[in-house]
Amino acid sequence: MARLADLAVAETTLTSPQVAHLQRLVASWSLPCDLAFADLLLYVPTNASAEEFVVIGHVRPATAATFHVNDPVGTRVLRSQRPAMSRCLLDGQRLEVPIAFPPPAGAVDDTVEEGVQAPIGTRFLLADHVPVRCGDEIIAVMAREGEAGLTRTFGQLEREYRDLFGRFCQMVEDGSFPLERAEQSGEFREPRVGDGVLVLDRERRIEFASPNALSALHRLGVRSEVVGRRLDAFGLADGVVRRALETRFSTIAEVERAEVSIVVRCHPLLNGGRATGVLVLLRDVSELRSRDRLLVSKDATIREIHHRVKNNLQTIQSLLHLQQRRLDSAEAKRAVAQSARRIGSIAIVHETLSSDATDEVDFDVVARRVLRLVEEGFDSPERPLRVGITGSIGELAGQIAMPLAVALAEVVQNAVDHGEAGRNLEVDVSLLADPREVGVRIVDNGPGLPEGFSLDRDVGLGLTIVRTFIISDLGGTMTIGRAHDREPLGTVVEFRVPRRLSEATSVG
């Protein structure tokens, strides 16, 4: 479409409302094209005297083989090569003529004449030239171009379609096609001629039904003869047809009965400004609908599973708390409490996953909840704790969010565990994100790492978990050191992980 506008501006004298008219024609002409069983081309003169034409639009039929195997858009023809084109444009006459293709070099007039020898390799096409009206002017020629002399015997269906194509050509000539405004289908591919065609008269009675349209009606439970009857006689709401007749716009609706869903697209057929009938396209979308329903129920199942996993983890957490209360050893109590907290961080991710249909979570929300969990577990009036969070990571796959959340909790817990008594403890968490990586930086104002600390030698379970998750599972990097921008010096930990898991590091 951009190409049409570019060509029109660069090579023709069309005004912008005229270009807009042709753009709308091209947006809706696959329907007449399918009815024509042939290619449609849009020719526009390159100057006012119509000495030369340029092809600015082309569409191939879905109902027949194409004549133009190569893209004809942008090619030029001289008036001398296609005299019918100029006559159509200047006199506003619809003309059907046989043409030699490709036009012989230096040809004066390639309209085929009886008995004239054409060069080897020449094919003949039958070109039907339709004047395209916009307001008071004929601004272009829409040509139906198909193989000439095809010894094809037309059946009733083809005759019906060719007749309908004629009605659309009349509308193009009148300037009433493309139709003023169309109701959009949005969700689905537009129904096409091959999906099923009904032709209704101005009283909304069926005049013709294609075999596919009959099958669609059959699936909707219509078993009797349909010709001569209205859709509402079969209990099918035909408001969409009525709307097309009254407004003279294209209308669309979905008719559902039991498990069957049919999209109904109505194009009013106009003549001299009056609606003389309606062309109805029917497309069975039952399969797509049932797939939608299946997906919805699958989403609900996945959410439910996350919900149950979260519940189970919380049960384990309460069992550990019960166990903790029965223990005497302070060390054992602490170990069990730490385990309960770690499980709590994982439960938070599952809870967040259960609230959404996707497998992504808003990590900013998860991080805040994990931090609150650490804060709640820390209850020491003589040592106030302030945990701040800045920045944003946004949506993150659950598989990445879970280890990252546990690692974050672990590091903040360390700040709490190894902070000095009798001082206000401050922990600042920054969430960092770029298109490829996400990162978390945690700075505290505690006593800092012990002298000579080594990540390889001096780690306990906490940093071991962090290292396994960040480096081995997520394929990321981590650093730990003194916070030089902090007074007094505290500890800074930073991890960075790729936004997406590579195959090799994918967490089971």
Ligand SMILES: Nc1ncnc2c1ncn2[C@@H]1O[C@H](COP(=O)(O)OP(=O)(O)OP(=O)(O)O)[C@@H](O)[C@H]1O
């Ligand atoms: N924020 C921090 N401030 C001061 N020292 C820290 C900090 N974080 C870690 N450390 C030091 O690193 C050591 C290892 O931490 P790690 O989390 O691996 O084990 P832990 O906290 O001692 O035990 P666990 O986490 O298993 O309960 C700690 O014992 C502590 O000496």
Ligand SMILES: [Mg+2]
């Ligand atoms: Mg620790």
